[in-house]
Amino acid sequence: MNFNKCARCGCFYITDGAVCPSCTPKDKNDISKLKTFFDDNTAQVTVNELSAATGISQKNLSRYISEKGFEYKKQIKL
Numbered sequence: 001m002n003f004n005k006c007a008r009c010g011c012f013y014i015t016d017g018a019v020c021p022s023c024t025p026k027d028k029n030d031i032s033k034l035k036t037f038f039d040d041n042t043a044q045v046t047v048n049e050l051s052a053a054t055g056i057s058q059k060n061l062s063r064y065i066s067e068k069g070f071e072y073k074k075q076i077k078l
């Protein structure tokens with residue numbers, strides 16, 4: 001059996017994905033905040049600015065940005 005370590009809370013779990021089942025809704029919530037933010041902002045932002053505007057931690061933002069298929073990558077100033 002394969003155990004994964006949750007990127008959010010650090011607990012171990014056996015399902016797929018970067019976070020455990022109890023953190024999955026928190027990730028979804030963050031992603032919907034990002035969607036709302038980028039719907040209103042077309043300018044490029046740094047991870048710092050994005051974190052301040054959305055309240056999402058830089059650690060979690062970096063994780064979303066590095067995920068395959070992150071649709072707002074071109075709006076992030078790296």
Ligand SMILES: [Zn+2]
Pocket residue numbers: 006007008009010011019020021022023
């Ligand atoms: Zn977790």
